[in-house]
Amino acid sequence: MRAELPLRLARTAVFAAVCVTLAALAHAVGGGSTPAPWAAALGVGTVFTLALALGGRERSTATINIALVCAQLGLHELFGGDDGTGYVVAHLHGRGFGNDVGMLLAHLTATLLTGWWLARGEAALWATLRRLVRPLVLRWPTPLPSAHPAAPVIVRVRVVPPDPALRHSVVRRGPPLPA
Template identity: 40%
Template sequence: MSALERVSRLARAAVFAAVCVVVSAGGHVLAGGAPVAAPALFLGVVAAFVLAFALSGRERGPEVVVGVTATAQILLHELFARSAPVAVAHAGHPHGEGPGAGMTVAHLVVGVVSGWWLYRGESAFWLMVRLWGMAPLPKLRRLLVGAIEPLTTPVRVVLVAGATTYRRPELVRVVRRRGPPAPPVVH
């Protein structure tokens, strides 16, 4: 693994860990009112980072990124709930007996939304990597023209002297060609 690959994997894993932990801890503070303990926060960041670093070796699809993010949300919820002080855990908050249905649904929704956001960022990163590997002119063409018209490879027709082409009358008006018109075929 090159230094550039290692740095990109570390950066992407750090973003994943930060998003997962900040969203989960923020939800706990807003829902429960008690701050998350620093050791649990540190353990959550490390666990999410290690998981993301292990999966960041190649491009992943939306089902993997969203699934891992939702799973990380549920696991972080459990970690933060079990590390809460006993007085807070039993003061009407369902952490004492496990996540309630509402809390589980909230974590799943947040996991899916943030997972989709992370997937789109991951997709954009890999697009930039692919564009970086291209020659400069096609890169510029793709950026400038690709948004306006779909990129298609032009078809080049080479007419050999003396060769005849078969043209049915109903298809002559349908064919679109780029460039100057072809010389007329003499029969």
């Protein structure tokens, strides 16, 4: 079952909103500042565009989690600094690596839980659509015959006279008789 444009837009909007909100909250709670409005808008636009391209059909939990993790990494880089330096440059140099591993694990855990939550919503949405659409498709009326009926088929039969040499032969068809 493929998703038409209104359904694709709704699913994409939910995915983009969850993805950018999660990245902004995780960045703010994890010790960074809140992202600039232009960065959040750019993140929503980018995630929305990529998710719209992938949203044509139902996706598995693994696919949703991979897309969410990749989007979170990209958004975290975008939200990392206002001076153009990304998250890796601003956070990994100058401070110990131990603090960053804890923050990375916290972000990854939150992302995977959110991905699982989105995947369950995706499965519920598609199950509901299957239950609603299939009965409608099965009850769909059969197409009416066209206004111009097809011309009748003309069959010409030629009678072949039997061969006079085979006039006295007997044709017995069927299985042999039991002995």
